[in-house]
Amino acid sequence: MSSSSNSSNDFITDKYLSWGRIPKVSQEIRYLEWLSDAKFPKSEKSILARGLGRSYGDSCLNENGILLSTELYRRFLDFDEKTGVIRCTAGITLEDILDVALPKGWFLPVSPGTKFVTVGGAIANDVHGKNHHVAGTFGCYVKKMALLRSDNKIYEISPNKEIELYKATIGGLGLTGIILWADIQLVSVKSGFFDGEFIKFSSLDEFFEINKESGKKFDYTVSWLDCASQGENFGRGIYMRANHSQKDFSELPKDPIKLPLIVPFNFPSWTLNNFTVKAFNFAYYNKQFSKFVKKTVHYDPFFYPLDVVKDWNKIYGKNGFYQYQCVVPRDDNDKAIKEVFKTIVESRSASFLAVLKEFGEVKSPGMLSFPAPGITLCLDFINLGEKTVKLLQTLEDLVKGFNGKMYPSKDTCMRGSSFRAFYPNLNEFKKYIDPKISSSFWRRMNNS
Amino acid sequence: MRKIVALGATSLIAQETLKNFAKDKDSFFLIGRNEEKLNEVAKNLEVLGASEVNVKVVKDVCDFKAHQEIINEADKMLSNFDNFFVFYGVLGNQKEMEEDFSKAKELLDVNFISVASFVSIVANKFEKEKRGNIAVISSVAGDRGRQSNYFYGASKGGLSVFLEGLRNRLSFSNVNVLTVKPGFVATPMTAHREKGLLFASADYVGKTIYKAVKKNKNVLYTPCFWWGIMFIVKHIPECIFKKMKM
Known part of the structure; x- marks a missing residue:
């Protein structure tokens, strides 16, 4: 009967990239398939387990090492x-x-x-x-x-x-x-539906105003921010808040029809420019006419709006893109996050997916866990080469100054010195690292 | 609800196909070589919704004398099964088989003779009961012989012809026979080759097999564009084809 062993099919490829498609690396691929014969791969090279490669930077890469794919280990x-x-x-x-x-x-x-x-x-x-x-x-x-x-x-x-x-x-x-x-x-x-409210806000101050009451009344809150508009439209966006619907099934709307959209190939690099990004942000802000909308929504469009577009990362072309996420503690008048956001908007290299949310106090058991009390901001940057890397370093210094931190799985540029400042538990964590495991991200942090 | 007997149940295409049936709360009798792996597949199907999953280890499908007994056992466990799927097969090494025919015979025994034996037993059962579904994985490689894999191609081509004839016979007894002809499927075996547009995921192939069984289809090319490719390949005149490097 057909079955396949792991070892005889090893191959080296540059096809397994991270979601941001930066950097491009070559790795040996092996597969984990069965629990019953799971063995730690034998090799001189270092190993890293990989899921679906949705981390944006290099934390899911192991350049010149082995990636142990779990694609087929799905039961x-x-x-x-x-x-x-x-x-x-x-x-x-x-x-x-x-x-x-x-x-x-x-x-x-x-x-x-x-x-x-x-x-x-x-x-x-x-x-x-x-x-x-x-x-x-x-x-x-x-x-x-x-x-x-x-x-x-x-x-x-x-x-x-x-x-x-x-x-x-x-x-x-x-x-x-x-x-x-x-x-x-x-x-x-009770169901896969959410009772949601969608509120347009015209400034960051208004966001904080809405946020104050929302956190207590709603289990799910998040905001989309227009990161292309300056001047009087600076900091506008849409606040989304929801709770699990308590409605009976008879009152619920139908499951949404899923239209599979695929980005079949890398878009040419001119597709995304200041004009198209601005147009997208304008359209997104104005797709909701009234200031306040209340509706019951299925979890798919509410949680996973981008999942309908398969391989959406290819919109950024073969140069890939940078994803960025930081959290900064709340301070007087939320100066910190405003300054970070202002720096981003003024750089005019942000793209369309900026997200703002307040993290809570619930503590994770994880030593190296990213979320911490404060405001988190997350967005994409078109890869403009040196210019984007410089901007990311400016943001990194800003966040460090504000006692915030950055998210490893969304990082490609952070310096090791900053990483050590962001994660004070690092020395404790190091005791538990497996000596045969490594990643491109980890080596970068240790060498900078 | 279906009562499904699946031969070669730990293969990737089998796993992906059976998942879909499990969601319909069907019952299963899984046959494979490795007990632990069979149990992993079984547990997954149970969580996905299967009403009942039994496993049976069969080390050698070419032990022909045991076939009737295995089918009897499956029939007893599922109290009269009505769906029979065959997923197993080997690729073989063309060069080795050219030099050592005993290796070619092994491949023909596994891919064609043993499958024909199992299916014949089940066909007689279904014919009497005047109902049932048989689905067997053949291959596009069986549509035309090529120098690079004609032993494998012959085993699958023979299988396709066998199923065609059987379909004709059983059509008078309300029994459906589905011949599945997958193209390139991305598996660990093919991972080192370029994953171009011609490669389909096992997940996708599994879904199409599930749909084809439910619709009582006769022949399934999956993905469907392989029908077009093979239509062209089959119609190249032999005097040209024999000179081609494929």
């Missing part, structure tokens, strides 16, 4: 429909979980802006979502994990067992071992 191991604990292999995606769990009344406790990420990746980056201010990060819901390390032992780790290794693995960028499976605690819901 459920158990689902307790009474308690809502689902056990799955690292390659299961958040979409897979929603497909299985929602019909039984369970939902993801935390979800990032795409469902095309694996559970392994969600843990390794300790991802967060629109409900961070009440729910914390994905790592808060990992009840147990199995970690394969280079001593070829499988470690079962949890908040009660091998606690330090557990804490290091959550948000640990895949450096502590290969996650084989995890138990995720889901949350109970």
